[in-house]
Amino acid sequence: MKGRKLVNRFVMALSFVILLSCMSLVLPSKSYACSCALQTDPIKAVEQSKAVFSGKVLAIEPKVLDINGILDHKIAVHFEVEATWKGMNETQAIVLTNLGEPSCGYTFQLGETYLVFAYDYDFKENMLQTSSCSLTKKLTDATSELSKMGQGADPIDDVILKGKMDTMTYTNKWTILKAIYHRLVRYHLLEFAQVGVILVIGAGLLLIRARRKS
Numbered sequence: 001m002k003g004r005k006l007v008n009r010f011v012m013a014l015s016f017v018i019l020l021s022c023m024s025l026v027l028p029s030k031s032y033a034c035s036c037a038l039q040t041d042p043i044k045a046v047e048q049s050k051a052v053f054s055g056k057v058l059a060i061e062p063k064v065l066d067i068n069g070i071l072d073h074k075i076a077v078h079f080e081v082e083a084t085w086k087g088m089n090e091t092q093a094i095v096l097t098n099l100g101e102p103s104c105g106y107t108f109q110l111g112e113t114y115l116v117f118a119y120d121y122d123f124k125e126n127m128l129q130t131s132s133c134s135l136t137k138k139l140t141d142a143t144s145e146l147s148k149m150g151q152g153a154d155p156i157d158d159v160i161l162k163g164k165m166d167t168m169t170y171t172n173k174w175t176i177l178k179a180i181y182h183r184l185v186r187y188h189l190l191e192f193a194q195v196g197v198i199l200v201i202g203a204g205l206l207l208i209r210a211r212r213k214s
Contacts, residue, residue, distance in 0.1 A: 034104035036133030042145040045135045051087035051118045051128055054139050054152060055079030057108050058092075062099070063168055067123040073099055074129075077108050078165050079116065083152030087118075092161040094168070096121055096129040104131040115142040 039045045046052050059078040064071050074096045081091050095118050098105035108114065117134040121127035130136045135145060 034102055034132070036104060036131070038133055039135065042135060042148050045117050045145075046086055046149060048119075049086060049117045049134070050120050051093070052085040052116065052149075053079070053081050053088040053093065053118075053155075054083045054113060054115050055081040055093060056113045057110050059162075059165060060108055060110055061165065063096075065124070065168070072123065075099060075105060075108075076165060076168060078161060079114075081155045082113065084155050085149055085152045089155055090157045090159045091155045092159050093118075093128065094161055094165055096127060097131060101132060104133050106130055106132045106134070106136050113139045115139050115145060 039048060056079065057077055058080055061076050061078075063074050063076045065074060066072075075098070077095050077097065079093045079095065081088055081093055093116075095116060097108070101107070114136060115138075116130055116136050118128035118130045118136075119134075121129045135142075137145075139146075
């Protein structure tokens, strides 16, 4: 009787582990922890950045980006570019940042104008991101930086990025199917095999339990 109770508890615990494993495989997401060294020299910060510009915030929207089946939660900020110092010739820009200060995300406010230091987004080409580890700040608070950087140039390529802003999210019914494909079929087959082994062991224990009852 005592042995049967132990088997029952083990089966329940194993079922819980299997459930968590399957959830992590099917809907994985990236996580971030903030740890950075702030570059205080604006000239060096310009050199290290992919793009540096000042611009007014037109829109702020949460996005879920699909990075080969890994779901990356970001905040996308749509700017009207007013002046540029490096790597930004277009009149509008979209810059990503992480969610919240614990993950080094920078908190933007709608309608405010900022001096933005942006760098490459790690997982997609031609996308920019920034963080609280950069010198990004409200333009009204950037007097010291601007005095060293000099006057920026006017952007020359007239663009409208609202359509791109609307279509860069993957929060729809196909996200789950796409995540399943990448996670279980294209990538991490070893993890899938491990879950399969766990399922086989669990099925074996259930069979043993059923035989003991009979």
